[in-house]
Amino acid sequence: NDDCWKEMRRFALTKMRDFGMGKKVIEDKIIEESHYLMEVFKKFKDQVREELNRVIGSRQVQVVFRKNLPFTDAVIHETQRLANIVPMALPHKMSQDVTFQGHFIKKGTTVYPLLTSVLYDETEWERPHSFYPAHFLDKDGKFFKRDAFMPFSAGRRVCPGEGLARMELFIFFTTLLQHFRFTPPLGDSENELDLTPRVCLTVSPSPHKLCAVSCM
Numbered sequence: 001n002d003d004c005w006k007e008m009r010r011f012a013l014t015k016m017r018d019f020g021m022g023k024k025v026i027e028d029k030i031i032e033e034s035h036y037l038m039e040v041f042k043k044f045k046d047q048v049r050e051e052l053n054r055v056i057g058s059r060q061v062q063v064v065f066r067k068n069l070p071f072t073d074a075v076i077h078e079t080q081r082l083a084n085i086v087p088m089a090l091p092h093k094m095s096q097d098v099t100f101q102g103h104f105i106k107k108g109t110t111v112y113p114l115l116t117s118v119l120y121d122e123t124e125w126e127r128p129h130s131f132y133p134a135h136f137l138d139k140d141g142k143f144f145k146r147d148a149f150m151p152f153s154a155g156r157r158v159c160p161g162e163g164l165a166r167m168e169l170f171i172f173f174t175t176l177l178q179h180f181r182f183t184p185p186l187g188d189s190e191n192e193l194d195l196t197p198r199v200c201l202t203v204s205p206s207p208h209k210l211c212a213v214s215c216m
């Protein structure tokens with residue numbers, strides 16, 4: 001509680017905001033996840049719920065449960081793939097002249113790695129533009145990761161928050177589904193939800209209302 005702590009906290013919060021992790025962005029990300037939960041519930045709600053009930057029941061979610069939840073894990077990966085929330089990664093600057101796929105790129109040029117091109121690559125994914133958790137399941141229903149899954153980018157500048165983000169996504173997602181049933185507000189048809197995203201440097205959902213009904 002002393003001044004040093006306050007200074008460190010202020011520094012950490014400012015830096016997180018500078019890196020695009022301010023309160024508003026986090027809120028947008030949670031809304032984004034809720035938005036895709038709607039998609040999951042429309043198509044796969046029974047399967048996810050059955051797996052969660054069978055493996056976790058009413059126990060508190062722990063990361064170690066993940067390996068026994070292949071379908072849920074596949075749904076989370078597919079959500080991240082399709083959500084494509086950082087489509088252009090971050091700008092990088094060439095540290096030397098490079099010829100890449102026949103194109104000369106001069107040292108100092110700013111480049112944007114387009115993650116969308118990989119996450120929606122038609123040569124990599126069976127159904128690149130649909131929500132299809134089977135992208136991450138083998139023929140026996142076991143989870144498998146794919147090289148083209150790179151929402152956190154790749155290489156030396158890969159997102160350093162990946163481990164934390166993946167853990168949070170898993171714990172938030174499973175805990176929310178364990179405790180709530182998500183539906184559009186009463187009277188709205190599920191088909192009327194506007195799922196068009198808002199596209200900026202990050203991609204977030206258009207605002208819409210959602211009911212979370214306790215099921216514990």
Ligand code: HEM
Pocket residue numbers: 019021085086089090091113115151152153154156157158159160161162164165
């Ligand atoms: C679902 C959540 C997240 C996604 C999809 C994501 C994605 C990304 C992407 C695509 C980049 C650009 C990598 C590149 O330049 O090629 C990045 C950079 C970065 N991310 Fe994340 N991120 C997430 C969560 C987080 C979290 C939770 C933190 C911190 C706790 C974080 C911290 C950073 C930082 C500091 C960079 C800049 C790294 C650098 O320039 O060397 N991210 N992230």
